[in-house]
Amino acid sequence: MRVLGVEGTAWCASAAVYETTDLRDSDAGSVTIHSDAYQPVEGGIHPREAAEHMRDAIPGVVADALDAASGPIDAVAFSRGPGLGPCLRIVATAARSLAQALDVPLVGVNHMVAHLEVGRHYAGFDAPVCLNASGANAHVLGYHNGRYRVLGETMDTGVGNALDKFTRHLDWSHPGGPKVEEHAKQGEYVDLPYVVKGMDFSFSGIMSAAKDEVDAGTPVEDVCRGLEETVFGMLTEVAERALGLTGRDELVLGGGVGQNARLRDMLASMCEQRGARFYAPDPRFLRDNAGMIAVLGAKMYDAGDTLPVAESAVDSNYRPDEVPVTWRDRETS
Numbered sequence: 379m380r381v382l383g384v385e386g387t388a389w390c391a392s393a394a395v396y397e398t399t400d401l402r403d404s405d406a407g408s409v410t411i412h413s414d415a416y417q418p419v420e421g422g423i424h425p426r427e428a429a430e431h432m433r434d435a436i437p438g439v440v441a442d443a444l445d446a447a448s449g450p451i452d453a454v455a456f457s458r459g460p461g462l463g464p465c466l467r468i469v470a471t472a473a474r475s476l477a478q479a480l481d482v483p484l485v486g487v488n489h490m491v492a493h494l495e496v497g498r499h500y501a502g503f504d505a506p507v508c509l510n511a512s513g514a515n516a517h518v519l520g521y522h523n524g525r526y527r528v529l530g531e532t533m534d535t536g537v538g539n540a541l542d543k544f545t546r547h548l549d550w551s552h553p554g555g556p557k558v559e560e561h562a563k564q565g566e567y568v569d570l571p572y573v574v575k576g577m578d579f580s581f582s583g584i585m586s587a588a589k590d591e592v593d594a595g596t597p598v599e600d601v602c603r604g605l606e607e608t609v610f611g612m613l614t615e616v617a618e619r620a621l622g623l624t625g626r627d628e629l630v631l632g633g634g635v636g637q638n639a640r641l642r643d644m645l646a647s648m649c650e651q652r653g654a655r656f657y658a659p660d661p662r663f664l665r666d667n668a669g670m671i672a673v674l675g676a677k678m679y680d681a682g683d684t685l686p687v688a689e690s691a692v693d694s695n696y697r698p699d700e701v702p703v704t705w706r707d708r709e710t711s
């Protein structure tokens with residue numbers, strides 16, 4: 379089977395072909411990803427500029443992905459949401475045209491479920507708890523009765539967006555997350571507000587406090603260190619409680635903030651202490667990428683979970699618990 383994935387929910391125009399002889403065996407397949415990132419000239423992601431980037435970049439990455447494929451495509455999968463509406467609409471239009479031109483089915487993929495499923499696929503896990511720590515989102519998911527349930531989530535901004543807003547205050551270029559990681563390595567811990575309410579977390583107050591610390595003269599390295607320890611401690615606490623409450627012993631990490639080594643270390647040591655298995659995918663599958671769309675698209679296509687073009691509208695608020703997990707029965711049959 380050979381599935382083309384197309385991604386473009388925010389900043390990354392990406393296309394990938396997933397080729398496999400056995401969907402249940404991650405060693406039996408290969409994914410080639412072609413991406414073209416939008417880089418804001420100043421500030422954060424501007425939705426219109428990002429959509430213009432998608433319009434300009436998608437044809438090239440799709441052509442590269444198709445050129446690299448070793449044979450005909452069986453299905454076209456695309457990110458249906460969540461994401462920036464103007465970007466989603468351009469990518470969906472491209473995917474519909476491609477499916478019709480190639481005369482193959484269209485598959486509409488939930489971007490956040492794809493962040494989870496690509497990790498589950500390569501880990502070989504059954505029904506893990508998942509921490510998605512990305513730019514626009516932060517949530518903990520657990521599988522129950524045919525859906526990935528949202529066990530805990532941010533009450534305000536996504537975790538990466540919070541870090542990016544802090545670095546914008548410092549006039550650092552986008553994205554800020556990797557720069558916070560670099561500066562934190564030289565810093566001493568400073569206290570910042572730690573906000574976990576039940577299974578949910580909040581980042582906006584921490585970001586305001588971090589900006590105030592810098593403005594008051596605290597070295598920026600120390601504030602970055604405090605930010606990492608506080609924000610990632612919150613994510614780790616909720617992930618641990620989710621493992622405890624669900625009785626699961628597998629944790630998978632998803633999303634661009636998952637590229638941060640300190641977050642991965644905290645999660646790995648928490649899992650080790652409670653005897654759970656932890657898996658963080660390669661960075662190319664953590665940040666936005668079409669490889670994860672192609673992998674989940676292949677599983678959905680195999681399960682017959684395809685979309686008529688007339689019903690393929692995008693959904694910028696598409697939540698993971700709206701997705702019927704159609705592909706699990708095929709894996710266990």
Ligand code: ATP
Nearest residue numbers: 388512513514515538553555556634635638665666
């Ligand atoms: P979503 O998947 O919710 O649509 P997104 O489109 O913003 O999110 P991702 O690629 O998942 O994209 O994540 C991008 C975010 O990851 C940015 O906010 C960026 O600052 C953050 N990030 C990238 N690398 C690191 C790092 N090393 N440490 C912390 N944050 C990072």
